[in-house]
Amino acid sequence: MLDVLVIGSGYGGAAIAARLAPHASVLVVERGRWWRPGQFPHGVAAMCRTYRTRRNPTGLWGVRLGRGTGVGYASAVGGSSAVNYGITSRPDDHVFAGWPVSAAALAPYFARAREVLRPTPSPRAVALGDRAFLDRVEPGRRVDLENTIDWDRCDDCGRCVPGCNRGAKRALDQTYLALALAAGAELRVETEVRGLVPLRDGGHAVELRAAGGGPEWVRARQVVLAAGTLGTLDLVHRSHLAVGPGFGQRLSLNGDGLAFLYDTPHALSSHAGAPISTSVRIPFTDEDGRVRTLMVMSGRVPAAASRFAAAALAALAGTIGDDPGRSAHAPHPLRRRLRDLAIVDSGGALSRSFMYKLDAQDRGRGTARFTGAGVVIDWPDYADDPILRFAGERLRAWAAAAGGTVVPDVARLPGMRSFSVHPLGGCRMACSIDDGVVDDVGRVFHPGGGVHAGLRIADGSIVPEALGVPPSWTITALAERIADDLIRELATSDRPQRSASATSTSRT
């Protein structure tokens, strides 16, 4: 029997595998492909071809549409690290106030994760206009970002999403997964876990299905669900695991949002391909007196979408745009906007626009709904969350102070939805089953008392609430802590020493 089977190779799964592999036999099962530099899709047609469907189960990315929300996800070796910006940000201390593990207890695990992820600031960020702009509109609140990018190899092409073809982004296959494989972990790619069944003598039988293949069963003493928020919710549901009433409740979209301050009088950098490099953090006090974080990042229009974005923004600015500062600032020359339609460069309106990319501590009112195509998140009035309204007010204040046309979150247009790539929760960490689904080390509460033997969850689904910053570092730190506890448990359990590889078995 295998010691540890890890489902999913994103931040949680990769960290668990790297830490456990020196101590135990570890198999990581990942349904996505291993995308190497040079293989990531380039252009709209290629993006469409890599959309994940039943017929294309190893597709790179997908979308789930719920009531009021849409969630984007990636399916690949390294999870969403394959397609993200590599922004590595720690939440403010107040975020951890109601968690079953304190900020102080998590600090060494953040440090440990940082040593492996190795984020660094962009040496070229200082040349971009957005830092000076943020200092002007939110004095003293700028927080420059760090990314898991090798800046010497990065040419600022702006294609981090949907994947770096230069090998400059240090995705997890270059960090945690490389450590796991070097320590002897096995990685099965293009193989989906369909469900798991607890065994009477401990451990679980896990059903795997390779793309285009038939079912296969593997037995493991410990199973770690790290399939990402949507993937783990699907697996717990599909496996009919007995869990607490909090399952699928209190999901957060981490305040994800997008709006624009279009065609300001200032030289900005929305058009520049460079990865997102700076932000401001603004405290917001909610109606209960609780301080929450609003993080506004200076976003960048992906290079592939810049011409489309220029045209769409010009049109939206004319129809739904709002210009609170018009009287105080010179009117915006039409020729800048027209120029963008021919060539997107530093002379056009897009280069003077601020892409208002939000992460925020929303109230976590999303609920999971299980459909034939998998879980979706319903939160019809997400766009009315108080912190998102506050974000809209700040943007209007910026426009009044610094000029530009506010193009508000298009999610508010009829028929549109809010969109997030940071879904969190649904199996939230808590002190008891009354308040969540797992304990502080990822063990799953059993409604009959105690916890499920040999089962942990270690991914975005256990994060108890919105973080207000991009979540990858926090998920990794939580997984580091869970790995420590798992190593202790394996060391004290009655088991043979490290076995060689996975054992196929029938379900009976």
Ligand SMILES: Cc1cc2nc3c(=O)[nH]c(=O)nc-3n(C[C@H](O)[C@H](O)[C@H](O)COP(=O)(O)OP(=O)(O)OC[C@H]3O[C@@H](n4cnc5c(N)ncnc54)[C@H](O)[C@@H]3O)c2cc1C
């Ligand atoms: C476009 C984009 C940009 C982002 N930018 C940033 C950023 O810059 N910084 C940041 O901190 N965060 C960013 N995020 C969010 C961040 O990447 C995620 O929060 C994080 O990856 C979640 O980690 P995870 O361990 O929960 O799971 P994931 O990274 O989602 O990995 C889960 C893996 O499990 C696999 N899986 C699912 N179900 C199964 C199954 N049944 N069998 C086998 N395998 C399965 C999936 O294929 C996937 O590879 C971004 C996300 C996206 C999509």
Ligand code: SF4
């Ligand atoms: S900007 Fe381009 S080269 Fe740099 S990390 Fe992103 S995709 Fe890679």
